[in-house]
Amino acid sequence: MNREETLRIMAVLKASYPSYYRGMSRDDANSIVALWAEMFADEPVSLVAAAVKALIASDDKGYPPHIGAVKAHIRKLTTPQEMTEGEAWGLVSRAVRKLDWLAPEKQFNKLPPDVRSAVGSPHTLVEWGKMDEDTFGSVAASNFQRAYRARRAASREFEALPQDIKNLALGFSGNRALEEGT
Numbered sequence: 001m002n003r004e005e006t007l008r009i010m011a012v013l014k015a016s017y018p019s020y021y022r023g024m025s026r027d028d029a030n031s032i033v034a035l036w037a038e039m040f041a042d043e044p045v046s047l048v049a050a051a052v053k054a055l056i057a058s059d060d061k062g063y064p065p066h067i068g069a070v071k072a073h074i075r076k077l078t079t080p081q082e083m084t085e086g087e088a089w090g091l092v093s094r095a096v097r098k099l100d101w102l103a104p105e106k107q108f109n110k111l112p113p114d115v116r117s118a119v120g121s122p123h124t125l126v127e128w129g130k131m132d133e134d135t136f137g138s139v140a141a142s143n144f145q146r147a148y149r150a151r152r153a154a155s156r157e158f159e160a161l162p163q164d165i166k167n168l169a170l171g172f173s174g175n176r177a178l179e180e181g182t
Contacts, residue, residue: 005045006037009052016056017064039067042163047074071160079159082152085145088115092144096129096136114155118148 014021040048051073055065095107104122128140
């Protein structure tokens with residue numbers, strides 16, 4: 001989304017929330033437009049407009065949507081339904097039951113990347129396969145679901161970043177592990 005497109009989005013917000021933008025200085029307005037243009041530079045204007053309009057339509061508080069809310073709504077519109085913790089655990093549980101003890105990486109590699117990330121390694125599947133059923137179904141399940149939930153939250157946060165910030169973060173980290181779960 002470029003500056004001109006951002007101005008159109010901001011005009012919709014101003015029309016929807018006139019009292020919020022009343023009395024705003026030109027410098028403040030220019031700063032807001034510059035920030036929105038930068039934060040949504042990688043997004044098509046039609047997608048941003050759809051997210052903004054959806055948030056306006058569902059607003060019951062009387063405040064314009066902020067950048068984070070618009071980004072979150074864009075993710076809802078563009079991301080397929082995420083697997084629940086229970087569904088992810090079901091995949092892991094089946095992988096442990098089908099485990100080839102001599103080659104655990106076969107089952108591990110069949111798991112989706114975000115599930116693999118939460119499991120950690122094929123060795124973890126082996127260790128879980130050695131547990132009694134009650135411990136596996138409660139302790140291992142709980143630990144996995146907590147790890148999966150944290151990994152998905154981190155992935156969502158990373159996905160929300162503008163591309164230039166993602167590139168900067170990946171450059172500093174020295175690895176591409178952050179991108180693998182997205």
